[in-house]
Amino acid sequence: MPSQGKVSLPVIKRLPKYYRYLSEMKQKGVTKVSSSELARMMGTTASQVRQDFNCFGGFGQQGIGYEVSRLHNEIGTLLFKENSLSTILIGTGRLGTAISSYLNNDARGYRLLAAFDVKEEVIGTELCGMTIQHIDNLREFCKSNSPDVAVLCIPKLSAKQLAPTLVELGIKGFWNFSHYDLTVEYPGMIVENVHLGDSLMSLSYRVNNLE
Amino acid sequence: MPSQGKVSLPVIKRLPKYYRYLSEMKQKGVTKVSSSELARMMGTTASQVRQDFNCFGGFGQQGIGYEVSRLHNEIGTLLFKENSLSTILIGTGRLGTAISSYLNNDARGYRLLAAFDVKEEVIGTELCGMTIQHIDNLREFCKSNSPDVAVLCIPKLSAKQLAPTLVELGIKGFWNFSHYDLTVEYPGMIVENVHLGDSLMSLSYRVNNLE
DNA sequence: TAGATTGTTAATCGATTAACAATC
DNA sequence: TAGATTGTTAATCGATTAACAATC
Numbered sequence: 001m002p003s004q005g006k007v008s009l010p011v012i013k014r015l016p017k018y019y020r021y022l023s024e025m026k027q028k029g030v031t032k033v034s035s036s037e038l039a040r041m042m043g044t045t046a047s048q049v050r051q052d053f054n055c056f057g058g059f060g061q062q063g064i065g066y067e068v069s070r071l072h073n074e075i076g077t078l079l080f081k082e083n084s085l086s087t088i089l090i091g092t093g094r095l096g097t098a099i100s101s102y103l104n105n106d107a108r109g110y111r112l113l114a115a116f117d118v119k120e121e122v123i124g125t126e127l128c129g130m131t132i133q134h135i136d137n138l139r140e141f142c143k144s145n146s147p148d149v150a151v152l153c154i155p156k157l158s159a160k161q162l163a164p165t166l167v168e169l170g171i172k173g174f175w176n177f178s179h180y181d182l183t184v185e186y187p188g189m190i191v192e193n194v195h196l197g198d199s200l201m202s203l204s205y206r207v208n209n210l211e
Numbered sequence: 212m213p214s215q216g217k218v219s220l221p222v223i224k225r226l227p228k229y230y231r232y233l234s235e236m237k238q239k240g241v242t243k244v245s246s247s248e249l250a251r252m253m254g255t256t257a258s259q260v261r262q263d264f265n266c267f268g269g270f271g272q273q274g275i276g277y278e279v280s281r282l283h284n285e286i287g288t289l290l291f292k293e294n295s296l297s298t299i300l301i302g303t304g305r306l307g308t309a310i311s312s313y314l315n316n317d318a319r320g321y322r323l324l325a326a327f328d329v330k331e332e333v334i335g336t337e338l339c340g341m342t343i344q345h346i347d348n349l350r351e352f353c354k355s356n357s358p359d360v361a362v363l364c365i366p367k368l369s370a371k372q373l374a375p376t377l378v379e380l381g382i383k384g385f386w387n388f389s390h391y392d393l394t395v396e397y398p399g400m401i402v403e404n405v406h407l408g409d410s411l412m413s414l415s416y417r418v419n420n421l422e
Numbered sequence: 423t424a425g426a427t428t429g430t431t432a433a434t435c436g437a438t439t440a441a442c443a444a445t446c
Numbered sequence: 447t448a449g450a451t452t453g454t455t456a457a458t459c460g461a462t463t464a465a466c467a468a469t470c
Contacts, residue, residue: 007420008437010436016408016413020390020409034450036451043395047440048438051437051439053453058454060451060452060453061451062452063444063445063451064446064450078416079415079416085418085419094309094313095313098309102305103411106408107411109412148418149414173417173418175410179231183254184253190414192413192414194405196405197231198231200318201227202223202226202403203401206384206401207383208290208291208292208296209218209289221462245426245427246428256463256464257427258463259461259463261428261429262461264429265429269430271427273429273468273469274426274427274428274469275428275469276426277428
């Protein structure tokens with residue numbers, strides 16, 4: 001009986017990790033697991049594991065533990081619904097290309113529908129089975145296909161310019177590789193940032209400043 | 212007078228964002244900024260901005276505010292040192308390829324020295340000016356060049372197998388794109404994770420479960 | 423001097439961890 | 447029944463925000 005009043009972001013961010021470890025256990029044929037075993041494997045505490053699962057009503061059995069396949073299913077259901085999220089890619093440069101093949105081959109729960117760019121020389125060429133369209137087609141495309149998610153693999157400025165249109169056209173979530181901070185101007189939007197530059201900088205800070 | 216006793220991870224993770232906004236301001240010719248202006252731009256609070264800067268001794272002037280170029284420099288110095296971090300790439304698939312060109316063209320503070328793979332057909336071919344080497348050369352290479360950072364663009368299992376070697380060979384920091392959780396087995400190591408799969412899953416959770 | 427804004431201490435808030443009663 | 451382990455409440459910890467004294 002899932003009772004998710006409002007699940008906090010730290011909990012949500014841990015769900016994929018639980019899911020990965022559970023997939024692994026399931027594959028290995030492990031059938032049950034306790035919160036403390038799971039915690040040890042994942043480098044966290046049993047308390048946190050139980051607290052996390054209880055955000056969704058609790059999936060275990062007192063005295064027994066958790067059934068791996070049940071738990072795996074429950075979290076899978078939380079993460080993915082029956083129908084995958086229809087998705088568009090904006091920007092087909094090096095990163096956009098790598099990401100599109102990642103989405104097509106290694107990701108679940110997403111359906112990549114179309115790719116857009118501005119560079120005349122790539123328009124009409126093929127990418128992961130799609131024909132790259134000009135960004136001027138975006139509005140029309142969204143009106144007919146109402147995609148859920150936009151993947152932004154474009155420069156900061158382009159992202160800033162495009163954001164209001166995408167929001168207006170009903171995009172619900174952004175997978176944002178650009179350096180534009182969508183959340184500042186659109187605090188309500190669902191944004192998952194992958195800021196490679198920021199990631200590198202904090203890594204470099206830590207390596208440079210280790211005692 | 213930087214007095215960084217031990218700076219917390221949340222603070223470190225915000226430094227790149229400060230740096231980005233300050234670069235932008237500097238470029239626009241803005242010379243001074245107050246904590247509250249900076250906060251408004253970045254979507255945080257003035258209090259947090261001042262607290263953050265004071266982890267490093269404080270860069271401002273009471274009654275006046277912060278000098279943009281000074282602040283930009285100070286944070287730049289924290290993030291990057293004179294000599295860039297020598298870096299090796301493990302795994303030259305689609306993602307590895309995209310990442311190597313990102314490191315070479317769009318990143319500061321890193322020097323990509325070598326790329327390794329196991330696939331015979333790519334060994335000896337060229338990537339971003341480097342000749343892809345067989346992973347068997349890794350040990351020898353590290354002994355002569357003692358790289359600081361390893362970028363992992365390989366599958367989970369390979370990462371798990373390779374990790375002890377890399378740690379033993381003196382790698383200080385990992386930019387980890389693999390799904391192997393290094394931090395579980397090496398809690399002391401500096402690891403910056405970019406888990407694209409996890410990122411997609413938490414995005415999908417949020418889009419699927421918005422009220 | 424008065425106004426502004428920092429540096430810094432104190433209060434609040436939220437997330438993690440510990441404890442324990444419920445129950446298989 | 448006794449042992450184990452969850453679900454859940456309470457305590458702790460850390461990070462964020464507010465307040466204010468210092469000072470330009």
